Amino acid sequence: MTEFYTFLEHLLYDHECVIIPQFGGFVVNAQDFQFNAQEGKIYPKRKCVAFNEKLKTDDRFLTTEWAKKKSISQKEASIEITAISKELKSQISTQGYLTIGELGAFTLNSENRLSFSPNPDFNADLSVFGLFPVGLGHALPKEKKPVLEVVPVAEDLPSYTPEPSPIKVSRSAYVYALMAFIIGGIGAFFLTEPAGNQSQSSLNPIKIEKKVATPVAVAAPAVPTPVQVDTVQKEVIATPASVEAPADQEVIYLVAASFQSLTQAEKGLKEFKSRGFDQAEIILKNEQTKFYRISLGTEHSMDAGYARASELKASKKVDIWVYKAL
Numbered sequence: 001m002t003e004f005y006t007f008l009e010h011l012l013y014d015h016e017c018v019i020i021p022q023f024g025g026f027v028v029n030a031q032d033f034q035f036n037a038q039e040g041k042i043y044p045k046r047k048c049v050a051f052n053e054k055l056k057t058d059d060r061f062l063t064t065e066w067a068k069k070k071s072i073s074q075k076e077a078s079i080e081i082t083a084i085s086k087e088l089k090s091q092i093s094t095q096g097y098l099t100i101g102e103l104g105a106f107t108l109n110s111e112n113r114l115s116f117s118p119n120p121d122f123n124a125d126l127s128v129f130g131l132f133p134v135g136l137g138h139a140l141p142k143e144k145k146p147v148l149e150v151v152p153v154a155e156d157l158p159s160y161t162p163e164p165s166p167i168k169v170s171r172s173a174y175v176y177a178l179m180a181f182i183i184g185g186i187g188a189f190f191l192t193e194p195a196g197n198q199s200q201s202s203l204n205p206i207k208i209e210k211k212v213a214t215p216v217a218v219a220a221p222a223v224p225t226p227v228q229v230d231t232v233q234k235e236v237i238a239t240p241a242s243v244e245a246p247a248d249q250e251v252i253y254l255v256a257a258s259f260q261s262l263t264q265a266e267k268g269l270k271e272f273k274s275r276g277f278d279q280a281e282i283i284l285k286n287e288q289t290k291f292y293r294i295s296l297g298t299e300h301s302m303d304a305g306y307a308r309a310s311e312l313k314a315s316k317k318v319d320i321w322v323y324k325a326l
Helices: 002-014 061-070 074-095 171-191 262-274 302-315
Strands: 017-020 024-031 034-036 041-043 046-052 097-100 104-108 114-118 252-259 281-283 292-299 321-324
Touching: 002 017, 002 024, 002 061, 017 061, 017 074, 046 104, 046 114, 061 074, 074 097, 074 104, 252 262, 252 302, 262 281, 262 292, 292 302, 302 321
Parallel strands: none
Antiparallel strands: 017 024, 024 046, 034 041, 097 104, 104 114, 252 292, 252 321, 281 292
């Protein structure tokens, strides 16, 4: 049965509903990012699994996928799925409970009906696989309820008529006015002064001659000989660096993005490098992970990772996922 449980979990990663004939159907429900005010943490989005006992009609999907996995015929797969369904019912009725791998556990309620309790740690959303909740460092204070104050009624207020106060002109206003008068008088004197060195009439015997300035040849500046510079630069993509930590310390990555292909991850790395994240690197995928992740730095504990993530969120406006190295 362990093989069937693992096979059922992998189907729910890619499909929203899987029906076990004559038993019930598992349905995937998506949840958005959630903020827990008491814990002061932001939980990543997830896809949780629910169970619907009324979905018993065989849609042939589970039989077809089981036949592909086992390399058997459709008829043989249908017989094995029917036997598995009967075995599940038998174990629940005999033991009173049954754990379905990582999905959750079944129990019988007071009405002798199936009751499914999903595993809160199981997340069917592969896009956020390996991400942990991000803490804000401290819980938000509780909001205080506003207290209404009694406002006095206008009839209870004493009547008050303000007395007109005389307008006082400061001494600095007089000084500014005097300075403006003096500056205006001096400007008017120079503007209205008669020009004594100009001819006032066409009958003046003095011949007015205009001096023509002799043009002077100016040497043109020397043009520097152009020097050919090789402007072709080879694009160098930083090789992902591996972080080695002591044996007694953990390696916590500050992940800012994840990609399914290395080409997309290299483009994302260039973007973060251009934004000033010189320590950005690519975490290569392995047998346990299916994504290339871009890390903006590393820490040696989860608390230090949460604190650094909050700092980058406030200063650089970057959402950070705290990721523990596998």
